Each structure stands twice: as C-alpha cells, then as structure tokens.
Amino acid sequence: MKCLLLVGAAIAAMLSGPLHAQAADKILNASYDVARELFADENKAFVAAHPGVTIDQSHAGTSKQARSIVEGLQADVVTFNQVIDVDFLVQNGLVSKDWQKDFPNQASPFYSLPSFLVRAGNPKNIRDWSDLVRDDVKVIFPNPRTSGNARYTYLAATAYAKEAFKGDEAKIKEFVTKLFDNVPVFDTGGRAATTTFVEREIGDVLITFEAETRGIAKEYGTDKFQSVIPSVSLLAEFPVAIVDKVVDERGSRDLAKSYLDFLYTTEGQRIAAQHGNRVHDAVVAAEFKDQFPEVRLVTVEDVFGGWDKVQKEHFAKGGVLEQIYGSR
Structure with missing residues (x-):
C-alpha cells in the first residue's frame, strides 16, 4: 500500500x-x-x-x-x-x-488627465469646460457606469464647476447635467467613444485621456484632429x-x-x-x-476627499452621478 x-x-x-x-x-x-x-x-x-x-x-x-x-x-x-x-x-x-x-x-x-480632441481648425472654438455646455456643442465620452475614463470626465467637469460656481451645489449639478445632456450617445468604453467621434463623425469634441487624444492626432493626422488642453483637469x-x-x-x-x-x-x-x-x-x-503642455491638475483627494468618499457620494446607488445620469 x-x-x-x-x-x-x-x-x-x-x-x-x-x-x-x-x-x-x-x-x-x-x-x-x-x-x-x-x-x-x-x-x-x-x-x-x-x-x-x-x-x-x-x-x-x-x-x-x-x-x-x-x-x-x-x-x-x-x-x-x-x-x-x-x-x-x-x-x-x-x-x-x-x-x-x-x-x-x-x-x-x-x-494622464481628461483632455479634449476637436476637429481640425477647432470650428466650434472649444477651449475649456465651459464651452462643453453650449447649445451648439455635441460632446462624446463613454458611459460612466462601465468606463473609468468617463468617470474621470465626470469628476474633472465637476471639479471645474466647483471652482467656477464657488461651491454652489445647485449650479454645479446644473452644469454637469447640461454636459451630459449634450452627449448624443454613450458608448461602453473609451475606444468605442473614439470610434464614434473619429469614424462615425458624431460630435464636436471627444473627451478622453490626453494619451488617447495624442494617439488619435498622430494616427489620423493633425490636419484632421487637434488636441485641446483645458485650463484645469483632474489627475488620472x-x-x-x-x-x-x-x-x-x-x-x-x-x-x-x-x-x-x-x-x-x-x-x-x-x-x-x-x-x-x-x-x-x-x-x-x-x-x-x-x-506635454503644462496644465493645472487637481486631485480626487483635494477636491472630493478621496476615492472612498467619491464612491459613496457620487458613484454608489442613488449617488450624484446616478441622479444626473439615471434617466438616460
């Protein structure tokens, strides 16, 4: 045995x-x-x-x-x-x-950081986050429920609005809601959003990581697309x-x-x-x-109190993001 x-x-x-x-x-x-x-x-x-x-x-x-x-x-x-x-x-x-x-x-x-990609010549003269809520601008970024890329966009826009409206929560929420209203289609991920903007030619501006905007401009040519760095963005x-x-x-x-x-x-x-x-x-x-152009970067810790707080207040069920995005 x-x-x-x-x-x-x-x-x-x-x-x-x-x-x-x-x-x-x-x-x-x-x-x-x-x-x-x-x-x-x-x-x-x-x-x-x-x-x-x-x-x-x-x-x-x-x-x-x-x-x-x-x-x-x-x-x-x-x-x-x-x-x-x-x-x-x-x-x-x-x-x-x-x-x-x-x-x-x-x-x-x-x-990296959330950055903008616009069509050659920047026909809509998009320079900063404030331009993204204009009635004549259509914005492309992915679904924040499935994409970390999109959540950074949401947080960066919110951080900008916190400064612009000096912490007025009603105006901040109105600003971000208008930004979301200007998105004609929410793709599941960043690359799909890029396809929507670049190949399907939908939208006036794509919001994605700076690394992606640089890659697109390099691949397709600066005669077709150009990157725009906003006045402030979020450390990603x-x-x-x-x-x-x-x-x-x-x-x-x-x-x-x-x-x-x-x-x-x-x-x-x-x-x-x-x-x-x-x-x-x-x-x-x-x-x-x-x-890499210089840009003022804020952090999740400084603006929102850290990722744990962001998760509870913004991304959890019933949180601010769901209130803004939930009806879409």
Whole structure:
C-alpha cells in the first residue's frame, strides 16, 4: 500500500509539474479600453527580455473588467485607470488591501488627465469646460457606469464647476447635467467613444485621456484632429495590482510582479511616454517634456476627499452621478 501511495504521489507530481511551469510562463493582464496599443508595445519589450513568456491581454472599461474578474476572468494582473475598480477587487477578496504599497507612486506607474480632441481648425472654438455646455456643442465620452475614463470626465467637469460656481451645489449639478445632456450617445468604453467621434463623425469634441487624444492626432493626422488642453483637469492615475487569488492558484506571482515592475523601468516608462502618458521617471519625463503642455491638475483627494468618499457620494446607488445620469 505504501508503495502504491508513493507511485501515486510521483505520478501526481509529474502531471502537476509541467502544468504549473506552463502556467508560470503565461499571465493575463486585464486593462482599460484605450490602452491596447500601449500594452502591445510594453508586452513586446517585456517578452523580448524574458524569452518563453507570454502576456495575454484583455481590454474593456475597467469597471466592466473588475466585474468580469469577480465573475471568474482569470487575470493575473490588472492595469486599470481608477482606484475604485481595484478596491472592488479588494472587497471581493481577490486583491490585497495593501495593494498600493506593493509598487511605487501608490502603484501608479504613469498618469494622464481628461483632455479634449476637436476637429481640425477647432470650428466650434472649444477651449475649456465651459464651452462643453453650449447649445451648439455635441460632446462624446463613454458611459460612466462601465468606463473609468468617463468617470474621470465626470469628476474633472465637476471639479471645474466647483471652482467656477464657488461651491454652489445647485449650479454645479446644473452644469454637469447640461454636459451630459449634450452627449448624443454613450458608448461602453473609451475606444468605442473614439470610434464614434473619429469614424462615425458624431460630435464636436471627444473627451478622453490626453494619451488617447495624442494617439488619435498622430494616427489620423493633425490636419484632421487637434488636441485641446483645458485650463484645469483632474489627475488620472493608472493603478496596477497583482490579483492575489489568481496568481496563488496558478503559481504565477513571480512573473506577475516582474511584469508590473517592468512598467517602472526606464524602458517601460519610455514606452508609456511614447504613447502619450505622463511618467514619474525623471530622466524620461525630461526627455519628453516638450511634448506635454503644462496644465493645472487637481486631485480626487483635494477636491472630493478621496476615492472612498467619491464612491459613496457620487458613484454608489442613488449617488450624484446616478441622479444626473439615471434617466438616460
């Protein structure tokens, strides 16, 4: 009997070993919708330095991605665009509550801001947030229920209105409601909103991350589109995290950490900057300084009291966002 048990254990080890090794050489990164080209290049560079490794990608609005992971999507890492979607994974026991301590800059390797993209020549003379509530302007941005990109737009517009109307809540809500009224169609994610604006030619201005506006202008030409930086915008951090439950089941923690660490390296930061993201690495930031106009950035912490408060007051059921968006 003892001999049979030993044989059985040996067979089990033989069967599990290769499978475990194979799992450790492949991970899935669940990311936000408009980061496809960015991570195609980040992954290519990482794999070049780690032969035999495979990085698979999944892209969608980050709120949708977070729900998919809770429902079973086997993502080893997430590279999201808002903190509350990572916190949603924490609440569901998938990510460590101390995830922001695992990597530098509160686990945000690079950042951006909500910015505008207009058609060549800026025919509607759109310069700032105040122009977006005019009757003659149609605005394109995605559904804030599924898109972190759109939630940043909502928060940035609200932050602008708080300053413009000196905290008058009724006027702030009226301003943001008018902005939403000027949106003819709400797509599920940032890339779909880009398609609506660029290819379907709907709307006068697209609001999306600065990185996306720069990418569009580069791809289609400045003779067709141009970016506009508003007077003030909101710091959009792009948090990353290891999905602990998945990597522990798959034995992929070491590879997952190495992959996210790579985003902080000089090479990883340079790739991010080349794709229109602002970076923390001082050398790379200096290298790309001329490509990024100065802009006054406010933060969720300073304007809204932090992400926990934002979630409760604005994004929870019955919150301010639902009051504005709920009838649409």
